Every structure is written in C-alpha cells, then in structure tokens.
Amino acid sequence: MHKPLPFLAAAFCLSVAGLAGIAGCKRSSSVEGSAHKTASSPAPPRQEIQFESVAEESGLHYRWPRQPRPLRNLEAFGTGCAFLDYDNDGWQDILLVGKPDAALFRNTRDGRFENTTATTALAAHQGDWKGCAVGDYDGDGFLDLLLTGYHRLALLKNEGGKRWKDVTRNAGLDSRDRGHWGSSAGFMDLDGNGTLDLVVGHYVIFGPKEKQYCDFGDGVKSGCPPQQYRPEFTELWQNLGGGKFKEVTASSGMKKTNGKALVLAFADINDDGRTDFYIGNDGTPAELMLNQGAMRFRNAGVKSGAAFGTREGRAMAAMGADWQDYDGDGHLDLAVSGFSNESYSLLRNLGQGMFEQNSDVTGIAAPTLLPLGFGTKWLDADNDSWPDLVFANGHVYDKASQINSVLQFRQPLILLHNQAGYLDARVFKDIAPNLGGAFTKPILGRGLATGDYDNDGRMDILVVDYEGEPLLLHNRSQTANHWIMLDLRGAGSNRFAYGAKVVAKAGKRTWVGVVSPASSYLSSSDRRLHFGLGRTQVLDSVTISWPGGKSQKLQGVRADRIVVVKEGKGIVNG
Numbered sequence: 422m423h424k425p426l427p428f429l430a431a432a433f434c435l436s437v438a439g440l441a442g443i444a445g446c447k448r449s450s451s452v453e454g455s456a457h458k459t460a461s462s463p464a465p466p467r468q469e470i471q472f473e474s475v476a477e478e479s480g481l482h483y484r485w486p487r488q489p490r491p492l493r494n495l496e497a498f499g500t501g502c503a504f505l506d507y508d509n510d511g512w513q514d515i516l517l518v519g520k521p522d523a524a525l526f527r528n529t530r531d532g533r534f535e536n537t538t539a540t541t542a543l544a545a546h547q548g549d550w551k552g553c554a555v556g557d558y559d560g561d562g563f564l565d566l567l568l569t570g571y572h573r574l575a576l577l578k579n580e581g582g583k584r585w586k587d588v589t590r591n592a593g594l595d596s597r598d599r600g601h602w603g604s605s606a607g608f609m610d611l612d613g614n615g616t617l618d619l620v621v622g623h624y625v626i627f628g629p630k631e632k633q634y635c636d637f638g639d640g641v642k643s644g645c646p647p648q649q650y651r652p653e654f655t656e657l658w659q660n661l662g663g664g665k666f667k668e669v670t671a672s673s674g675m676k677k678t679n680g681k682a683l684v685l686a687f688a689d690i691n692d693d694g695r696t697d698f699y700i701g702n703d704g705t706p707a708e709l710m711l712n713q714g715a716m717r718f719r720n721a722g723v724k725s726g727a728a729f730g731t732r733e734g735r736a737m738a739a740m741g742a743d744w745q746d747y748d749g750d751g752h753l754d755l756a757v758s759g760f761s762n763e764s765y766s767l768l769r770n771l772g773q774g775m776f777e778q779n780s781d782v783t784g785i786a787a788p789t790l791l792p793l794g795f796g797t798k799w800l801d802a803d804n805d806s807w808p809d810l811v812f813a814n815g816h817v818y819d820k821a822s823q824i825n826s827v828l829q830f831r832q833p834l835i836l837l838h839n840q841a842g843y844l845d846a847r848v849f850k851d852i853a854p855n856l857g858g859a860f861t862k863p864i865l866g867r868g869l870a871t872g873d874y875d876n877d878g879r880m881d882i883l884v885v886d887y888e889g890e891p892l893l894l895h896n897r898s899q900t901a902n903h904w905i906m907l908d909l910r911g912a913g914s915n916r917f918a919y920g921a922k923v924v925a926k927a928g929k930r931t932w933v934g935v936v937s938p939a940s941s942y943l944s945s946s947d948r949r950l951h952f953g954l955g956r957t958q959v960l961d962s963v964t965i966s967w968p969g970g971k972s973q974k975l976q977g978v979r980a981d982r983i984v985v986v987k988e989g990k991g992i993v994n995g
Contacts, residue, residue, distance in 0.1 A: 469899045470803050470838070470852065472882065474859035476893040480534045483517050483524050487888050490819055493633050494644040495571060497817040498624070499795065499867025499887040501552045501605075501943025504874065505564055507541075508582030511983075513874040513947055515883060516555075516566070517891055521547040523568060528874060532895075542584040548573035552868075552943030556608025556617045558592075559664050560914030569603025569621060569943075578664075593666045594658065601653055602627055605685040607939025609696050610920050610968045612716045615913040616660035620698065622682030623653035643818040647704040647738075652680025655700055655708075659716055662914075674718045679705035679736075684797075686940040688744040688753045689922055690725075691774040694970060696920045696935075699727065701739025701757055711774065726776040727755065731764045731786060733778075738763070741797025741869070741942040745808045746770075746933040747839060751924070753933060754779075758794025758812050758942075761821075761828060765789035765797075765812065785810075785837060788851040792832050793817065795942040796869020800880040801953030804902035806930065807839035808953075810849065813866030813884050813942070831863035834884065859892050872947030876983060878904040880951055885944075903954040903980040909936055911967060912988040920968040923950055925978075927957040954980050 488496040503516040512528040522544045526534035538544045546568070554567040563579040576592050577585040589595045602624040608617040627650060635645035657675045658666040670676060684701040691697070695712035702708070706728035710718040722728035730737030738760035744753045752770035759765050764786035768776040780786040789812070796813035803809075814832035821828040836856065837849035853860040868885035875881070879896035886892060905925075909918035918936050925932040934950040954960070963975040967988050975991060978984065985994040 470856065471897040471899065472802075472856060472858070472860065472894040473897050474892060475532075475895045476891050479532060479893055480536070481515065481526055481891055481893050482536070483519075484890050485519055485885070485887050491634060491643050492817065492819045494625075494627060494650075494817075497644050498551060499815075499865070499943070500550065500885055501868030501941075501945070502870050502883050502885050502891065503553050503555055503938075503945040504870050504872030504883060504947045505555045505566075505938075505945060507564055507566075507579060509563060512876065513872045515874070515893075516553060516945075517885070518550045518553050518568065518868065518943065520549045523550055523553070532875060540584075542586075543577070546575050546577060546585065546587055548575065551603060552605050553945055554606040554608055554619070555938055555945040555948070556919060557916050558608060558617050558619070558660060560616065560916060562916050564917070567606055567608070567619065567621075569606050571602050572600055574601070574603055574621070588664065592664055600626075600628075604683050605939070605943050607685045607687060607698070607937070607945075608919060609687050609698070609937065609939070610915050611657075611696055611712060612659065613695070613714075613969060614660075615911075615915050615969060616662055617915060617919055618660045618716075619658040619666060620655060620685055621658065622655045622685050622700065623680075624683065624703070625650035625653055625681055637818075637820075637824045639823070641820050641823050643820060643824075647681050650681075652705065653682075654678055654680045655682045655685075657716075657718075669716055673716050674713075674720070675710070677720050678708050678710075681705050683738075683740050684742045684940070684942050686742045686744055686755070687920070687937040688935050689920075690753065690770070694966065696937075696968075699742055699744075699755060701742045702736070703738050703740075704736055706736045707739050707757075709774070721774060725774050726778070727768055730757070730759055730766050731778060731780050735763075737766065739766075740795045741812065741940075743797050743799050743940040744935065745799035746931075747799070747808050748841070749807070749931055751931045751933055753935070756797055756799065756810055758797045758814075759789070761791055761793045761816070763790075765794055784848040784850065788835060788837070791827060792835065794835070795867045796884065796944060798869055798871045798882075798941050798946065800871045800882070801904075801951070802836065802838070802880065802896065803898045803900050804879065804904045804953030804955070805839075805900070806902070806932070806953050806955035806957070807841045809839050810837040811835065811869065811871070811882060812837075813864075813869040815865040815867065815887065829863060831865050833863055834860050834866065836860060859894055864889060864892070867942060868944040869941050870944045870946040873906060873949070873951060876906075878906065878951075878981060880947075903956065903958055905952050905954060905960065905978065905980050906983040907934075907950040907952075907963070908983055908985045909950070909965065910985065910987045911969075913969065915968055917948055918968060918988065919948075922966040924964045924966075925952060925960050926962050927954070927960050930957065949983070
C-alpha cells in the first residue's frame, strides 16, 4: 500500500515517451498470435457508454467520515463493499463496510434501496471493519457474511434472509489470536468436497509499539512504507461440515508465502479442475497458490511470472486484482492495480499456469503510472463481448502533492475500454475523462464491486469513496449488443456453485468465467456470470465444469436473459 517515491516525474516522462503512438507500434508475437484476429472482420458500430451516479436518489444514504490527519496506515487502508442477494429474491443488495458497523441496503426492485442494517441485526456486530467475503458456508441456501477488520473477525450466519447471527466462536474461528489485521478474504471449495473453505488475508503487525509515522522531508509526515513493518500471513481454514472450520495453514503449504496480503482472487489457472488463487501483497512478491489436491498448495508466483509488477524483478504494491479472459483466447488473464510510479499490471495467461506482462503492449501502462489503484474489476461495460477494466484510485498520503507535485491525494476513476472490437489491435483506452460526471470527480477510492442491480443485462459499479459517500454508477449505455447472465446452482452443499467454470462458444468466439465473487480490494461482487455477447444472439454451447468434477453442456442458449442452471438438470427458468 505504501512505496517510496524517487524520481517520479522523470519516470513518468520516460514512460509516456516510450508509449507514445502505441496503437501503431509493432506488438509482441504473443499478442499478435492471440486466438482472435479482427482485421478481416467488419467492425461493429460504435456504442455509447453511459453511467449515471444514482446513490443519493436510490436511497444509498451513507458516508465514511474524514480520517484524522496525518493519515497513518490504519486510517489510509480504507474499506470494501459488496453486491449480494442476501434475501434470495433475485435482486442484488448492497453492503458497505465501515466502522463501527457495516451497513446493509436491501434492493426494493424499483431502482431504490432501503437500509436494513438495524432490522437484520447487522448493527449489533461492531468493530473496526475493513473487508468482507460472501458465501454459503453451511449449505442452507442463504449467503453468509465474513467481516475482516483490525483486530476483529466475524462470521455472520444468514438466518433465512431475515437477520445475521454471529457464529464466529461456534465455527471455530474464535480460537486464534485477535491481534490480526484482516484484509481481503474469500469463500471457495478448495478440496472438492462440496463445502466452502475460507481464505483470510492479513496485512502487517501494527500497534502502539510500531512506528506510526514516517518523515518525507520538509516537515511532511505520513504513514510508513510496508518495509517498516513485520508481515502477517494469509490463513487457510478448511470447512469440516456442520458449521465448523479447522485451520490448515501449516499443513497446506500456506506458510511458504511472503505476507502483507491485500487482495485475493480465485480461478482455475491451469485447467486441472481444481481452484487456485492469487494473493496480491504490499511490497513483497505476489503468490500464485496452485491447488495440488487434498488441501495442499504450491506457491508458483515467481516461476509463473505472476509475482512481480511492470518493473521487472521488483515486487509491487498489489492492492486490487481480478481474473478475466480479455483477449478471447480461452485463458483467464489477471489485472492488478499498483502504487504511484508503478504502472498497473496486465498478466496475460499463456496456458499451463505461465504469464507474461502485457501492460505496455496493451496501452495500460501510461494511464496507470501516476494513479494509486485499489479496487479492480473486469466488466463488459457496453456488452460488445470484450471485457473492460475499472479501477478505484486514491493515494495513501494525505499530503501527496507536498511529497511530489505531480501527485494527488484524491483521484478519479479509470475505465479502460477494450478496443479489440474496433481496432486491429488489443489496446485499452481510458474513456473515463470522456464520460464526465462521477468518472472525473477526484475521490479517495478504495473498495469496488460490480453487479447488475436492476437485472437489465448491463453491469453497474459500486465504489467506496473513503472520505465521502458511496458511488453507485448505474449503467445506462445505449447499445444494441446482446448479453447473458448465468445463475448457477449446485446440487450439493455448494448451493451457489462457487468454483464452477463456464466456457461458452459461438462460432470462433469463446467466453470463459468462474463463479467467484471475491476479488477487487476488500470487496465482493455479483456472483452471477455476465458475458457481453456483441452481435451474438444464440450461444452454440455453454459447458459448465461443476466444482465436484461433473461436466454439463447446454446447446443453443438464447441471449438477453438471466439463465438459472441447476447442476444435473439444466436451465430451469425457461
């Protein structure tokens, strides 16, 4: 989350000079050799991307308070948010994480939300909350909630969509030291037994005896770089059934990690049918934990090429991360946000768990060099079938401009539009300045989630402005493009099919997705899989690899609808 800032202005000039005219540059053979070629295909008509900021009129009344100055690491850390359907009515509700309690807003299905924090007893569970994870840990068909925080952790059981009950102690999670600084977390069936296990990230050891501030010269004090603190480490908890968890961090191989975790993102990287996960750390090499089966993992971060950022051989401050197949080659790629003076990363999946850094050749490096990124999500904003990227940004030094004149404390969002459908190149373009409104407003961006809260087939965006009000960006893009939303339901205890992998095909095009809401930064997104389809109206096939190892193939699936698929039965809603 923190890095020194030497030679920033010079590095920025060099980077811009090196990237000028990127669309006309010769690209690496790996990019030119991707599965899709657009030169021989007629370009689709341009569509107008529009987002409207609607938090206030939607009833999302909430505000994070101004933090004390100067900011320490604890205050700069921020919080997350979530889209989740906690009452099983088919509509995405909203969770905003904060202190002393998180806030829950129920979707009233008319474009508005009502505050149910008190009526669902969520307000009774207080702490210095930072992050959240969503998953049905006990297999009762309702999504439960995990809150992470500073010296605080809570597992909240969803009692029929009516109220939240603290079951932390009964689940076995209360037996550990409460001194942890919890960051991102996620539920996932990692051992293939049908129940959701739990991965909990931890940041650094920070208390009254640790250094509170660092001196940046000229009397400027702020929070310190992560090198000043001892690491905490990510933990793995195995679901034993019956609502109980057991810590298996040591026996699973999780001790061979670098610590200072900020973000977690799940995916089956090497197509072996087992869910792996990426851990983005602050200033230490990232981890790529490959699932070996039997609840054992191997850290392939360095060997795979996923451990470092755009500056070769140097660990980045990996705050946000998310998986998606951006180039249509059938492999899930990884986007990672970073600190100022280190461009955000786009790690292209070469297959068999190997990655190459593609930030420069795709045009991501230049617009992301100066910002400091947190929330990170892929979404197809205009349903043109090519995934776009959105980042929430904001510095951790409240006197950033005094430390370096080219920096800003509050920063606008970045929306990188995937130009593959319009140009003979796989190049991203930041269109946020052209959208205006909330996209050009400087905020203290932290958590970010995506979800279709009005079920119209266009993905919306939820953002934490950590010293302000939440941003709810309603997608009103004008487009004739098609889409599909897949709501997968497992046959066993894993009712919401976490870890299921989908491969959809139409002609020569391929779409890939994994059911996993945990990603971005301290946040959780709509668990349903959304694919923008462009001009495709019918998918030739949709192949689902269910978490238990079974496979199911659907054919001739029509677009422009939310499709509920039950394991072993097929489409159950028409």
